[in-house]
Amino acid sequence: MRLLALLLVGLSVSGCVGTLSTATLEPASEANFKPRDRELLSKVPYAKATIPEPYRRHIVTYHRKESPGSIVVDSDSRFLYYVLPEGKAIRYGITVGEEALAFSGIAKVGRKAEWPTWVPTAAIKERLGPSIPNVVGPGPHNPLGARALYLYTGGKDTLYRIHGTNQPEYIGASVSSGCIRMTNEDVIDLYGRVKENTVVVVLAPKQGDSPTNPQVAFGMPDRFSIQ
Template structure:
C-alpha cells in the first residue's frame, strides 16, 4: 500500500474542474436528462481536478491507480487531469499495459458469459442512460486482441471511489465524456498492479514493446 500512497500523496489537487456542458453533444444532453439513477455528487477527493504529476509517463497517456481509485490523463508541464473512478474488486481486477483499441459513444452492453452467469443480466443492453456502460466506452487491447476490459461511464455514480465493478474502470458519465474527447485510438493505458503505485512503466516503454503488456505482467 505504501507505493500507492506515494503516488496519491505526491499529486495534490491544484484546482477542481467544473463540468463543461458546452462540450456535450445534443444526444448527450438528451440522454443525460433522462437518467433515473440518483445523481449523488461525487465526494470532493474524487472530483475531476488538475494536479501536479511527477511520474514518467508521457503526455497523452492514461495511468490507472486502482489502489487510490484515480485515473490520470497526463498533460505537459508536470500536470495531469485526475478523475475519480470505480474499479474492480481485487479478485477481478486487471493490471498491465494496453492501448485504446476502439472507442464508442453511448455504447450497447454485451455482457461476457461470466457476467451473465454471475450477475443474472441479459445478453444485451441497449444504449441509453440506464446502460451500465454509460455515455462513453474506451476498449482496451493488448497484443492486438480485446482484453474485455474497458474504461467507461456508469449508471451508478454513487460508487465513484469504491471497488465494486466487474473489473472495468468506471467514471461518471460527465467525466467519461471529458476523457473521451482527449484520447484517441492507440492511446497507451497503464493499469498499475495493486500496491505498485510507483511503477516505473511509462508509455514510451509500452510503445517500444508494441504495447503488448499482458494482464498481471508487472
Template structure:
C-alpha cells in the same frame, strides 16, 4: 488539473486503482485527474493496453463469466442512460491487438465512483468519460497500475 510526475509520455492514460484515480498526462508534470471506480477483489486487471475503439452510448453485452454469476442479466442492452457502460466507452486492447475485455466507461451508478465494485472495468462519472473521450484518440496508451507511489500531488 494536478501536479503529476511520471515517466509516461504526454497523452497517456494512467489508472491508479488503489487510490481510485485516472490521470490524463499533460506536459510539464501535470495531469487531468478523474475519480474512478475499479474492479472488486478477484476482478482487477493491471497492465498496458491501447484504446482500440471508442463508442458513444455504447451497447452492453455482459461477458459469459458474468452471465454465469448473474443469470438474470440480459443478453445485451442498447445504449442509454440506464446502460451499465454509461455515456461513452473506450475499449482496451492488449499488446497483441486482442480485446482485453476491459473498458474505460461511464456509469449509471455514479455513487460507485471511488470504490472497488466493478467486474474489472474502470468506471467514471458520465461527464468525465465524455471529457476523456474527447481528449483520447484511438491508439492512446493506457497503463493500469495497482499502486502509484508519490507521483501525484
C-alpha cells in the same frame, strides 16, 4: 465521519501523483456534450450523486514519466490520470473492479464508442445471475454509460473498458466487474481528449505509484509490452 474519512483518503493517496496543495478543482462542464448527450442524460434513472471532493476532476502536479496523452489508472487510489505536458495531469475519480477481477499491465485504446451497447460476458452472467439480459442497448439505463474506451493488447480485446456509469454514487469505491467506471460527465470529457492507440497503464492492485518509486511505463518487463 464518512466525509472526514474520504478527505483523509484523498490527502494520503493524492500524494502518489499530486498533492491537494497542488491540485486545482476543474468544475464539471457540459461544453463537450452533444445534443444526444443532453437528451439522454436528462432521462437518467438514478438520483444525482454528490461526488466527494477528492474524486472530482482536478488538475494536479504529476511526477511520473509517461508521455502527454497517456492514461494511467491507479486502482489503489481510485484515480485515473490523463497526462498533460509540463508535469501536469487531469485526475478523475473512478470506480474500480474487485481485486480478483481487475486487469493490470499496459494496453492501448483499440476502439472508442459513444453510448455503447453492453453485451455481458459469460463470466459476468454467471456471476450476476440469470436475470442479466444478453444485450442492453444504448441509453441512460445502460451500465456502460455515455462513452466507452475498449482496451486491447497485442491486437486483441482484453474485455476491459474505461466507461461511464449509471451508478455514480460508487465513484471512489471497488465494486465493478473489473472495468473502470467514471461519471458520464467525466468520461465524455476524457473521451474527447483520447485518440485510438492511446497508451493506457493500469497499475496492479497494491502496486500504486509513489514519489519515491516512480515507475516508467516503457521500462516495465517485456510481458507488459504493447504491440
